[in-house]
Amino acid sequence: LFFEQLLFFVAGIGAIAGAVGVVTLRNPFFSVLALVAHLISLSVLFLLLSAAFLAAAQVVVYAGAVMVLYVFVVAYVGGADEDMRHESTGWLGILGPLFALVLLVELTIAVVGSGLSVLDTRGADVGAGFGAPGQIGELLLTKFLLPFEIASFLLLVAAVGAVMLARKRRGLEEPPDTISVADLVRSDAGTQKEAVRG
Amino acid sequence: VDISWFVVLSAFIFCIGAAGVLTRRSPLVILLCIELMLNAGNLALIAFSRMAGNGEGQIFALIVMVVAACEVVIGLGIIVAMYRRRLPIDVDSMSELRG
Numbered sequence: 001l002f003f004e005q006l007l008f009f010v011a012g013i014g015a016i017a018g019a020v021g022v023v024t025l026r027n028p029f030f031s032v033l034a035l036v037a038h039l040i041s042l043s044v045l046f047l048l049l050s051a052a053f054l055a056a057a058q059v060v061v062y063a064g065a066v067m068v069l070y071v072f073v074v075a076y077v078g079g080a081d082e083d084m085r086h087e088s089t090g091w092l093g094i095l096g097p098l099f100a101l102v103l104l105v106e107l108t109i110a111v112v113g114s115g116l117s118v119l120d121t122r123g124a125d126v127g128a129g130f131g132a133p134g135q136i137g138e139l140l141l142t143k144f145l146l147p148f149e150i151a152s153f154l155l156l157v158a159a160v161g162a163v164m165l166a167r168k169r170r171g172l173e174e175p176p177d178t179i180s181v182a183d184l185v186r187s188d189a190g191t192q193k194e195a196v197r198g
Numbered sequence: 199v200d201i202s203w204f205v206v207l208s209a210f211i212f213c214i215g216a217a218g219v220l221t222r223r224s225p226l227v228i229l230l231c232i233e234l235m236l237n238a239g240n241l242a243l244i245a246f247s248r249m250a251g252n253g254e255g256q257i258f259a260l261i262v263m264v265v266a267a268c269e270v271v272i273g274l275g276i277i278v279a280m281y282r283r284r285l286p287i288d289v290d291s292m293s294e295l296r297g
Contacts, residue, residue, distance in 0.1 A: 004199060005199055008199045008203065012203075012207050015207065015211060016207070016210055016211065016214070019210075019211050019214040019215065019234050020214060022214075022215075022218060022227070022230050022231060022234060023214055023215075023217060023218035023221070023222065023227075023231060023234075028224060028226045028227055028230075031226075031227050031230050032230065035230050035233060035234070038211075038234070038237070039237065042237055042240075042241060045204065045207070045241060046241075046244055048199065049204065049244050049245055049247075049248040050248060051244045051247070051248070051256050051259075053256070054240075054244060054256055054259055054260065057260070057263065058263075061263060061267065062237075062263065065267075066233075066266075066267055066270055069270065069271070069274060070226070070229075070230070070270070070274070073226065073274045073277060073278060074226060076278065076281070077226070077277060077278070077281045077287060093221065095220075096217065096220030096221040097217050097220070097221060099216070099217075099220055100213050100214075100216045100217030100220060101213075101217075103212075103213050103216055104209065104210070104213035107209035107212070107213065108206065108209060111202065111205050111206055111209055112202070112206065122199070122200065122201070125251065126248070126251050130251075130253065131253060131256060135253045136253060136256060136257065136260065139253050139254065139256075139257050140257060140260075143254075144254075144257045147257070147261055151261055151264040151265075154264065154265065154268050155264060155267070155268060157268070158267070158268035158271045158272055159271070161271070161272050161275065162271045162272060162274075162275045164275075165272070165275030165276060165278070165279050166275045166278050166279070
């Protein structure tokens, strides 16, 4: 189908352009916006792969909620322009892109060059309910019940950790003998220079 | 569109994200690049799920999204804590875990 190919190339170019924008833009705020564009392009690709529920979740959860969190933190920390002259210092600035290029060549050889003829298909024939919320929910609550529960527990742990990390330093009274995450963020542990130099 | 196109696109995006992690120094941008890499993995998982014709790869992708959200929350919390302590927002000068 011609329209499908056109949509694939438009969304693919959008995804790659967004990814390049995330890496190359100097202002972190614009990086976040480029990532939003990238995520929306990716959700179009998910729709082409008939994963309707995941496309919706991508837009709502990622491009909506997570990116809003990023924007808040960038605004809070102050998204000053990074100094790109100091960005690539010494051998690290040369080796970093080099490693990425080597990885790309390796992955492309692995995907294209290995003659995986099974990849040259349009995929199996699937019905209309493929990737719909019904199928995802049924799989999550039957076959993948344990990962589902572990994921919910992980979300709980992350929420508690975020509250501990981000609360005010002297906001709550706490017993001094307990060792907690708050020790990591306490201000009276040392000066800035000691913290940087170790 | 063949499945291989999606897999090659996913490899591209993964490598762009890896290049960002290796070259940028702001932890905010590094977190964004990790998001890129995770999303590339998600694209490959969904492409393989479409190829196999069952929805199990999509469950994998969903779990990856959950883990990515947790990682973002903790990472941004650490960045905010760094900012509160007036530490430089720079991964090169933050080379130790000890507070």
